[in-house]
Amino acid sequence: MAGQRVVMVVDMQNGVFEMPRLAREQCVARINQLTAAADNVIFIQHAEEGGLEEGSKGFEILPELNQPANALYVTKTACDAFYKTQLENVLREHDISAFVMCGCATDYCVDTTLKNGASRGYAITVAQDAHTTANRPAAQAATLIDHYNEVWRTLTVPGNPVLVKTVETIVHEWQTN
Incomplete structure (x- = not known):
């Protein structure tokens, strides 16, 4: 389905948040x-x-995050969610070429x-107020x-600018489209 509204939520897991992260509650609310x-x-x-072992409490998504029934899940072992994962296959199978990114x-x-x-070549919009570290x-x-929002806003990817909103x-x- 072209034009679908897709959100990619990165690493919002119990074990990741054992280390204090800035504005957890606000980030979760915005996600x-x-x-x-x-x-x-x-x-x-x-x-x-x-x-962060698969199946452990630490691997689980934060309990305060809503997980829609039709949500998709991809497991990664590197900082890059594309590295040796099924992410590209999942995107292709669901005809996803654009998404909003948020998370940790x-x-x-x-x-x-x-x-x-x-x-x-994916069209990416970063939710500037829905990622934390x-x-x-x-x-x-x-x-x-703030630094990364500016880096992404000015990132040079000819013909495929990253949007930060x-x-x-x-x-x-x-809602208006």
Whole structure:
């Protein structure tokens, strides 16, 4: 179905949030706004030893996130959700060529997946107020979020610019189209 409203939610898992993340509640609330307005939701889940093993409590999606009955799930083992996963097959099977990205961590899995997806030709919009990360030794989480929103807004992908918009703007555009 062309023109469908798709949200890709990256790594919003119990184990990922054992490390404090900036504005968890607000991020979750905004992701829930997106998923409520979407036609399709894809949850990306990171799996690795140390608390994110498949089937473990840490691997599970945060309980406060709404998971639509028709949601799709892709498991990854690298920062890039395309790397040795079924993501591209899932997108192809569901005729998805454009999606909104949100989730965790801004500076790792969201960024890496976004750049690889844009390079593969997917039309990507980032929900600028629905991704989060942790404070890092070199920069605070709020600075990293602002920095990556600007990087994505100015990323050079000829013919396929990445869009960066608020959740409110995305949902409004979906409702009026």
